[in-house]
Amino acid sequence: MRALSEADFLALREHGGALHPLDLSLLAIHVAVPQTQRDEIADWPLGRRNHALLQLHSLCFGPTVRGWVECRGCPEKLEFEFDVSALVAEPYRERAEPITVNGQAFRLPTSRDLAHLAEEAVPDTASLELARRCRLGNGAECRTEELDAIGEQMALADSLADPVLHFDCPVCAESFDEVFELPAFVCAELEARAKRLLRDIHTLASAYGWNEAEILSLSASRRTSYVEMVSA
Numbered sequence: 001m002r003a004l005s006e007a008d009f010l011a012l013r014e015h016g017g018a019l020h021p022l023d024l025s026l027l028a029i030h031v032a033v034p035q036t037q038r039d040e041i042a043d044w045p046l047g048r049r050n051h052a053l054l055q056l057h058s059l060c061f062g063p064t065v066r067g068w069v070e071c072r073g074c075p076e077k078l079e080f081e082f083d084v085s086a087l088v089a090e091p092y093r094e095r096a097e098p099i100t101v102n103g104q105a106f107r108l109p110t111s112r113d114l115a116h117l118a119e120e121a122v123p124d125t126a127s128l129e130l131a132r133r134c135r136l137g138n139g140a141e142c143r144t145e146e147l148d149a150i151g152e153q154m155a156l157a158d159s160l161a162d163p164v165l166h167f168d169c170p171v172c173a174e175s176f177d178e179v180f181e182l183p184a185f186v187c188a189e190l191e192a193r194a195k196r197l198l199r200d201i202h203t204l205a206s207a208y209g210w211n212e213a214e215i216l217s218l219s220a221s222r223r224t225s226y227v228e229m230v231s232a
Helices: 006-018 021-032 038-042 045-063 085-089 112-114 123-134 143-158 182-208 211-215 220-231
Strands: 064-070 077-083 099-101 104-106 164-168 175-179
Touching: 006 021, 006 182, 021 038, 021 045, 021 112, 021 182, 038 112, 045 085, 045 182, 064 175, 077 099, 077 164, 099 143, 104 143, 112 123, 123 143, 182 211
Parallel strands: none
Antiparallel strands: 064 077, 099 104, 164 175
């Protein structure tokens, strides 16, 4: 995997701006790992996809992940911060064997599965359909009462598939867990970086008449110095 160039950030915004974060995150991985195909990445287990997104984040934005969520009990914004260095230091190890629950075998969910369920608004219905899509062979149909056991086994088999953050609100004392939506988080960072680059290009093009390629050829530190002088 390689770090995205500044031209990559702009191209992703231009060509992927209308995409769902699920699809844009796969496109970003493909750009960073050009020997892959987007259809191939869509069939990776979610943990492998998330491992790649964390690698991409580490290369482009550094190993520290920072953000915030709104408390479920009050309007307080709760910040979070964690380092992904240890997670990306080792290669992702994909599980070779399917998981088994009540005699039924299941593969791990993929981005393609999530895309198929994106329009389903009822969580239990989505979970049941996901289990059905991941079921292998011609066994009995999945039942709603089996979903918890299936979900637990999938989480144990692929811990990076659905990373969960815990929060304790200091204002209202609400305690809750929040699924960390990594594709949406990384896509928001890609968008923020592209917008900053566009602002710099506009500022310097307006001030000096340079074209986009000339501005992007400047080092980041030199470009920042020019922007600061123009804005002074």
